[in-house]
Amino acid sequence: MNSLSTVFELSDDYLFVANAEGKLTNLSSSIYRKLNLSKADLLNKHFLDLMNPDDAVSIHNNIQTLQDGVDHFNVVSSAKNKEGRTIFIEWNINRDTDSKDILGIGRDVSTKLNEVRSEREKLESLITHTPAAVAMLDNDIRYIIHSKRWLTDYGLGDIDIIGKSHYEVFPDIPQRWKDDHQNCLKGNILVNPQDHWQRDDGTDVYIAYEIRPWYNSNGTVGGIIFYTQVITDYIETQKELEAKVTELRRSNLDLEQFAYVASHDLQEPLRMIGNFSELLKIQYGPQLDSRALEYIDISIGSAKKMKELISNLLNYSRVGRLESDLKMADIESMVQSQISEHQLMIQDTAATVDYSELPDNLLCVPSQLEMVFHNLINNALKFNKSSKPKVHVSYEETKTDHVFRVEDNGIGISKDNINKIFLAFRRLHKTEYPGTGIGLALCKKIIERHKGHINVASSENGSIFTFTISKSLTE
Template sequence: MVEEIEDHAIILLDKEGNVETWNKGAEKIKGYLAGEIIGKNFRTFYSDTDRQLDLPTRLLNEASTTGSACHEGWRIRKDGSRFWGDITITAVHDESGEVTGFAKITRDLTERTQSERTIKKHLQELETRNKELEQFVYIASHDLQEPLLNVNNFVELLQHEYAPQLDETAAMYLDVINQSTERMRDLIKGLLDYARLGKEKYLSTVDCHQLVGTLVKDLATNIALSGAEIQCADLPTLAAYPVELRQLFQNLIGNAIKFRKLDTAPQISISAERADRFWKFAVRDNGIGINPAFKDKIFLIFRRLHGRDTYDGNGIGLAHCKKIVEMHGGEITVESKPGEGSTFFFTIPNVDLQSH
């Protein structure tokens, strides 16, 4: 059975480390046929540097003393190429307890090692990109807002000091400039909020039912003006990021109120059910609905489906929702038909706070 195993090199060594047996896995991993290697010392598989450091002898001594020795490192094939080997050497004893030889098992982990290095490289690149993004956020929060503020100030001065000299067209131009700069300031603020999201996150126990109840009180004015009715089933208590989770519910409830049908009071229901290792939440409304062609695009930052004359906002609320859900390790989706309302589903892992 041992001889037929191909994914592990399993061999026996004598007390000096000379090869006594050779299976198919050893032939595949190391490249030697049995007749070429049996009788030769296992030091053949080690690099010149490892031999100079006497690593093979130290591994045999460790196995003799403690019963086994483990090591990972580069090994040499017959053709001179290297592979990353994970080896375990176990001492073999006779009836009197004397070491008579060793059993050696080798796994070729070259692909895994290369994958780990690739991942590490990508993580380093990602860290660099994140630092560049932080620098951009800093510039956006300071350098970009300052000239916009200057433009707003000078427009106000023009409107105030030269109002008698301005005709209707000139006044309209200044209003457009003012609206555009305000719009840009809102976009910059939205971008900053998105970039900062989760910067100082911390897990704690959150009672979702109580959280939604507090939100309903905070949104009382909008709820009263729209005539909205909000029904909330028993929601779970779970480990989450409280600030971000509050913003998630606030955005979804706010959107359900905002995107309502004319002359129809919003009907919003919030529920949750246990699904394997997750809690699956559903926020349903009877609003204007979403064209199925846009159900994925709505989660992109600054993506709007309606003109600003009809619905205000920057198109960033659902992007926030997606980022918050993914921060928790969940997913968010939507099911909707135009004119029939929407249901936003999102999952939050049911984790043990003590494990974090």
């Protein structure tokens, strides 16, 4: 007895003994020392008076279970200390099986609780201020917590939805989503990078989401968490962009179609003008004077020039049309045949055209790539005032591309003009050199169709054209 009263005197925990009816018979001095209570007030009072009246109902229910044979229970209840601050006491209430006396041991858990509370507040704040629409729901798909963005992104305004059913907040949730939620409650994670939600008011909403179950400490699913992002604006922008790209592609195709039809249809009458001017000269030449013959020659010459222009234009428009197939080609023999084609020009100007090792097996549209070599070699020889024009073709490969280089010692391209040379019908030397102004534009278009790029470096000592053919092309 003595030692018990010493314990009651010295304990920092809160101890009490109550009789079978719950009336307090003994209290530790800590209760009087630390709590805002006095001894006289408490003896013979019910031990519930030690606790916050707000908790009385749940404690009372627990007391019932004590009477039904359970020997103890735990409960946390608040109280005021001497300084008037609220503290939290975790009570361990035991019933002595023999005497039926009730023994209570209380410990101040304020610090521990405050820590938990502060952790919880941090988490709540993190969720609330997450710049995404996030919500945590329970097993009945009722809101436990959500981010502010949840309200704004789904146009809910400033209403309080905590405790409300998700289906009450959004009456137009489709059944398939409800099924998803049930599925998720079984422990499955659902991820959808783009889903369409036709709302009852007719608006289209696009959402990217992930739905995960969350777990109680005992390992059971406590509910689900929505991580969602409203991507309607993004999807709409993307759709607009796609529509513009389609429109652009169509108008490009129209233009190519127009160029094709126009040049094709122009060719016929032109062929007649050219042929008949010549036939006229052959059959009636002897009866005509020199001036008439000169006029006929001008007609023939003009027809030829126009023919060249049209045929270049036709080539240019054909590159965009899907008429050509990718095939394996021997580039060395392709370049060799272009050199042969320029033999007359090479002899006339005492030029040398050579090449270092070139691939013999390269996937491309051969007829188109040949046009590129034709134009580049032709330009290198044509725009050249050197007494010994030189053209050199070389090749190297990178991880992703085949890289070709055509170098010359020609007149070069001035800085002002270097950006203009790949535009169609841009002729830099109209009077001095003949041409149609399509060659390099054609090269650029062909190279782009081969997923490559073409550029030029130039000085007064000559030009280096570099172009690539992608290795990612497939037959």
